[in-house]
Amino acid sequence: MRIGRHARLVGMGIVILAALGCAQDEGNEKPSTTGTPVEPPPEPSADLSRNIQKTGLTIDLSTMTGTAVIDLAGSLTGTGASFEAAGLEIQGVSRAEGPLKWSLAQGQLDVGVPKSQGSAQITIDYKFKEQAQFEGLMAKGSTLVWPTFCGNLFPCHSDPADGTTFELTVTGTPAGMMTLYPPAIGIDVPSYQIAWATGSYTKLDIGTTFQGTHLVAYYLPGGGTDAQNGTAKLVDIMNFYETMLAGYPFGGEAGAIAVDWGATAYGGMEHHPLWHVSTLAMGDPWIQAHEAAHAWFGDGVRPACWEDFVLSEGTVSYLEARAITEVLGADEGTKVWSHYQTRLNKAMAEAASKIAWPEGCGEVDILKDLFGDIAYMKGAFFFRALEAKVGKAKLDPSLKAFFLKHKGKAAHFQDLLDIVKSVAGYDPSACAAAWLRSEAVPAEQVCP
Numbered sequence: 425m426r427i428g429r430h431a432r433l434v435g436m437g438i439v440i441l442a443a444l445g446c447a448q449d450e451g452n453e454k455p456s457t458t459g460t461p462v463e464p465p466p467e468p469s470a471d472l473s474r475n476i477q478k479t480g481l482t483i484d485l486s487t488m489t490g491t492a493v494i495d496l497a498g499s500l501t502g503t504g505a506s507f508e509a510a511g512l513e514i515q516g517v518s519r520a521e522g523p524l525k526w527s528l529a530q531g532q533l534d535v536g537v538p539k540s541q542g543s544a545q546i547t548i549d550y551k552f553k554e555q556a557q558f559e560g561l562m563a564k565g566s567t568l569v570w571p572t573f574c575g576n577l578f579p580c581h582s583d584p585a586d587g588t589t590f591e592l593t594v595t596g597t598p599a600g601m602m603t604l605y606p607p608a609i610g611i612d613v614p615s616y617q618i619a620w621a622t623g624s625y626t627k628l629d630i631g632t633t634f635q636g637t638h639l640v641a642y643y644l645p646g647g648g649t650d651a652q653n654g655t656a657k658l659v660d661i662m663n664f665y666e667t668m669l670a671g672y673p674f675g676g677e678a679g680a681i682a683v684d685w686g687a688t689a690y691g692g693m694e695h696h697p698l699w700h701v702s703t704l705a706m707g708d709p710w711i712q713a714h715e716a717a718h719a720w721f722g723d724g725v726r727p728a729c730w731e732d733f734v735l736s737e738g739t740v741s742y743l744e745a746r747a748i749t750e751v752l753g754a755d756e757g758t759k760v761w762s763h764y765q766t767r768l769n770k771a772m773a774e775a776a777s778k779i780a781w782p783e784g785c786g787e788v789d790i791l792k793d794l795f796g797d798i799a800y801m802k803g804a805f806f807f808r809a810l811e812a813k814v815g816k817a818k819l820d821p822s823l824k825a826f827f828l829k830h831k832g833k834a835a836h837f838q839d840l841l842d843i844v845k846s847v848a849g850y851d852p853s854a855c856a857a858a859w860l861r862s863e864a865v866p867a868e869q870v871c872p
């Protein structure tokens with residue numbers, strides 16, 4: 425994600441929506457008694473640790489209803505499965521054999537799922553609604569659920585450790601408009617990756633990378649010039665990433681969708697394979713390079729804990745600068761780093777924590793404790809200091825090896841440091857601690 429180069433989002437914070445009490449207990453229907461006797465479904469109980477393997481969503485915009493077909497990891501011990509569903513009105517939960525018992529309280533949907541050796545597939549029918557800006561479906565027709573708002577759009581786990589594949593179908597688009605979304609995401613990704621955008625879109629064909637990734641952009645009325653300017657070098661930028669890291673992980677077509685985030689929000693969100701960029705930023709190749717890089721860091725490999733946020737944004741900010749330098753030239757690269765220095769200085773002058781990589785897992789509040797420029801900028805400068813120490817010839821293969829090892833999985837930032845140590849032959853732990861776990865900014869621009 426990249427928001428706020430010119431304007432910062434205000435008011436982002438976790439909103440605990442009141443539970444939709446009217447829906448409680450309506451799911452406790454008796455199973456069908458016809459045919460072979462079926463064991464009665466278990467009572468609902470809480471278990472947020474039950475792994476979600478696949479999320480198949482069918483959304484109808486005309487009725488604001490959704491059906492989520494969710495594959496859960498099997499369990500021979502527990503019968504509980506819980507989902508975040510704070511903004512949803514649950515209409516029913518079932519499996520192929522019949523209805524399941526459920527309850528909804530304080531934004532959490534608990535379901536009773538019969539024990540199973542393999543995956544258990546359950547279907548959740550629900551209604552959803554428009555949400556405040558950046559907390560689900562927005563008034564202008566696009567969705568954004570990062571970091572913890574997926575439960576306003578579909579039953580989910582927002583914990584990035586639990587990745588899921590996705591299938592998505594959206595119907596009920598108003599006449600004359602188009603809803604853009606990926607029909608499927610085939611490797612495990614964080615729940616914040618999925619999105620759609622509805623609007624009067626025009627498609628721009630950008631070109632194809634060496635490895636065959638076809639790049640596109642979609643723009644809103646009046647946005648054609650911005651879309652062209654922002655993506656003019658996108659093929660080269662994607663070629664840079666695909667060569668440096670690995671082939672694009674989300675299928676044969678990728679690109680940017682312009683979304684109306686209002687008059688002040690400048691930035692984008694890593695909704696690969698069709699990332700979103702605010703109309704204000706659509707013409708900015710830096711933002712496009714940033715969101716494109718998230719295919720590898722943040723999406724393709726997701727943070728195991730919110731504490732590992734720097735694995736996403738620090739790495740991506742560094743890659744953005746590398747790609748811009750490579751493709752648009754050294755002068756433009758210098759501008760990026762100069763801008764980063766300004767952002768770092770500004771972030772250091774603010775009251776918020778200066779720790780980019782907190783210890784622990786699952787303890788920070790991502791929005792209150794970490795979502796600022798510290799993780800982005802300290803992360804970028806740490807990688808630059810590391811590059812200055814080991815050289816691109818050793819750093820780049822380290823990033824590639826890390827991606828290939830953890831693609832489709834959750835990883836800790838420490839996992840990346842471990843791979844740098846083995847591939848580049850330099851232990852970056854002390855340098856990482858100085859940059860990322862200290863309140864200060866190291867005076868040295870090169871790792872010691």
Ligand SMILES: [Zn+2]
Nearest residue numbers: 425426737740
């Ligand atoms: Zn980002």
